Amino acid sequence: MAGLFLWLLTFFFILGLxxxxxxxxxxxxxxxxxxxNPYDTAARINNVVLPEFITQGILCFILLISGHWFMFLVSLPYLYYNVRLYITRQHLVDVTEIFNQVKWEKKQRFFKVGYLVMLFxxxxxxxxxxxxEEDD
Known part of the structure; x- marks a missing residue:
């Protein structure tokens, strides 16, 4: 039953991401x-970036402590990318440059969505x- 609860938890974490x-x-x-307008867009995106990063970190931590190594190793590059963005302070969207970076930001998020669909x-x-297996 604990395994089922764990997979439901990871399922909902990935769905939230x-x-x-x-x-x-x-x-x-x-x-x-x-x-x-660009100001509202940047403010709204910047408000959900840190919850996204924290949720991904919690998901990786849950997979690590539960011993599901394959899923942990598959989700680790995404966590590394988020940590690298946060450390270099590139995780927030700049209001003045958002029009120039719309295509890049969309491409970056579509790649993340594809990666998360695979994890999902x-x-x-x-x-x-x-x-x-529990039915047997």
Whole structure:
């Protein structure tokens, strides 16, 4: 039962990360089509960047202490990338440069979404595997 709870927890953490990135992508698309001003876009994106990083860190920590090494090692590059962005202070969107960086920011977030979809599918596989093993 603990294994099932763990996989449900990772499933929801990854789903939460996908929602945070989806929100950021929607804001960038709105900015690109001039539905929202750059100041509001940058402020809203910057408000959800740290929760995204913290959620990813918690997810990696949970996978590490539970001993799920494969999932931990697969999610580690994403955590390293986020830590590197935070240390170099490139994690926040600059209001004055946001129009010049919209394509790069969207590309960066689409890559993160693709990576998280892969993690999501792995998590879903292990969740289903764990459910079927407990029935036996």
């Amino acid at each position: 996908l929602c945070l990135l989806g929100y950021q992508l929607i804001l960038l698309v709105d900015l690109e089509f001039d539905y929202i 599918l792995f998590s879903l596989f292990w969740l289903i595997w764990n459910i079927t």
